[in-house]
Amino acid sequence: MRIGELSRRTGVPVPTIKYYVREGLLPQGELSSPNQAQYGEEHERRLRLIRALLEVGGLKVAAIAEVLGAVDDPAQPLHKVLGAAASRLGAEGGADDDAEAAVAHAAVEELLARRGWRASPANTAAEDLARALAAMGRVGHGAFTELLDEYADAAELVARADLGYVARRGAVEDLVESVVIGTVLGEAVFNAMRRLAHVDASARLYGEGGAVVGGR
Amino acid sequence: MRIGELSRRTGVPVPTIKYYVREGLLPQGELSSPNQAQYGEEHERRLRLIRALLEVGGLKVAAIAEVLGAVDDPAQPLHKVLGAAASRLGAEGGADDDAEAAVAHAAVEELLARRGWRASPANTAAEDLARALAAMGRVGHGAFTELLDEYADAAELVARADLGYVARRGAVEDLVESVVIGTVLGEAVFNAMRRLAHVDASARLYGEGGAVVGGR
Numbered sequence: 001m002r003i004g005e006l007s008r009r010t011g012v013p014v015p016t017i018k019y020y021v022r023e024g025l026l027p028q029g030e031l032s033s034p035n036q037a038q039y040g041e042e043h044e045r046r047l048r049l050i051r052a053l054l055e056v057g058g059l060k061v062a063a064i065a066e067v068l069g070a071v072d073d074p075a076q077p078l079h080k081v082l083g084a085a086a087s088r089l090g091a092e093g094g095a096d097d098d099a100e101a102a103v104a105h106a107a108v109e110e111l112l113a114r115r116g117w118r119a120s121p122a123n124t125a126a127e128d129l130a131r132a133l134a135a136m137g138r139v140g141h142g143a144f145t146e147l148l149d150e151y152a153d154a155a156e157l158v159a160r161a162d163l164g165y166v167a168r169r170g171a172v173e174d175l176v177e178s179v180v181i182g183t184v185l186g187e188a189v190f191n192a193m194r195r196l197a198h199v200d201a202s203a204r205l206y207g208e209g210g211a212v213v214g215g216r
Numbered sequence: 217m218r219i220g221e222l223s224r225r226t227g228v229p230v231p232t233i234k235y236y237v238r239e240g241l242l243p244q245g246e247l248s249s250p251n252q253a254q255y256g257e258e259h260e261r262r263l264r265l266i267r268a269l270l271e272v273g274g275l276k277v278a279a280i281a282e283v284l285g286a287v288d289d290p291a292q293p294l295h296k297v298l299g300a301a302a303s304r305l306g307a308e309g310g311a312d313d314d315a316e317a318a319v320a321h322a323a324v325e326e327l328l329a330r331r332g333w334r335a336s337p338a339n340t341a342a343e344d345l346a347r348a349l350a351a352m353g354r355v356g357h358g359a360f361t362e363l364l365d366e367y368a369d370a371a372e373l374v375a376r377a378d379l380g381y382v383a384r385r386g387a388v389e390d391l392v393e394s395v396v397i398g399t400v401l402g403e404a405v406f407n408a409m410r411r412l413a414h415v416d417a418s419a420r421l422y423g424e425g426g427a428v429v430g431g432r
Binding site: 058 | 264267268331344349351354366374377381383384385394398401402405406407408409413415416417
């Protein structure tokens with residue numbers, strides 16, 4: 001199909017499609033004449049994935065380029081793909097050597113040992129977790145670490161569900177894509193779900209009227 | 217303290233502090249002379265909160281301005297504050313009237329009925345959830361709705377832990393701030409935790425070597 005048809009099918013404007021091609025997010029179409037390219041179903045599918053990562057996953061274009069590059073390159077270890085996908089925890093660094101950072105790192109180490117979780121040193125998740133906890137410590141919420149085991153119970157539930165889903169899908173050729181979609185969009189699903197559950201938990205705890213969350 | 221001291225204490229450069237004041241994120245200091253302002257502990261605290269929302273929460277400056285405006289205005293219902301905080305699910309809209317959107321909305325309605333969750337119509341979480349599911353449907357993962365109840369179980373665990381934490385803190389004057397911090401930074405904590413749990417669940421399911429997630 002031509003670029004106009006690709007645009008109609010996906011709802012993505014033609015200049016935006018051209019921008020994605022320039023940025024390396026979308027492969028160039030096959031040239032059928034010097035200034036006309038043909039696009040196929042794999043372009044349509046990739047374009048829908050880009051939009052989903054962008055609009056719902058909240059990833060930036062550069063992060064998407066990195067994630068898709070890793071998806072297309074089987075030599076890349078998967079945790080690197082996922083690390084790129086988890087760009088929300090931007091590697092902005094910041095003061096990472098204060099007391100809060102040390103306390104947070106220790107809390108994460110203890111958590112991993114307590115749960116018997118195997119964490120590969122190449123996986124940035126432990127580091128991201130420590131960074132989030134350190135940030136909480138800096139705004140006076142160091143006690144949030146009390147919740148780590150309850151969060152871990154919930155994370156195990158979700159992870160088992162995710163892995164079961166991937167296993168049921170079976171198809172190996174889109175496995176990496178499935179994992180990326182599951183990680184990025186699954187986060188958006190869980191985050192919205194958590195906010196829904198807050199409203200309900202708050203109504204149960206404080207009664208319909210005086211809910212802490214949902215209407216103060 | 218002067219702005220230089222505030223900068224040293226928080227690690228935020230002076231021009232950045234001035235920018236936050238201009239954008240309404242941070243209150244102006246008290247003028248001690250025509251071109252010298254004094255800052256207090258509430259500025260330091262607010263500045264740390266801004267950095268945490270920005271760096272770990274991944275919020276944009278405009279979203280932070282909205283969230284902090286709501287935190288400072290008790291007339292604002294809390295779900296609006298949280299809706300603003302959940303900016304990652306940007307209200308970019310997109311084609312929200314296709315078949316996938318209809319299926320996703322129905323799935324969310326059924327979930328709410330099944331769980332007996334009370335959702336206020338003013339809360340955008342149900343809408344955000346439907347949008348995330350619709351996006352998954354558009355990239356060929358409509359079957360992800362199979363996981364909704366497992367996600368909901370996990371979300372209830374987390375929500376109960378969060379509410380218990382807020383109740384234990386007790387202090388009413390920083391309640392709204394606590395809820396905002398818990399919502400935004402708690403998301404970052406859970407998302408990192410889920411990626412850690414993936415590695416472990418994958419190692420258990422597929423063995424150390426052939427892990428689907430964590431090293432392919």
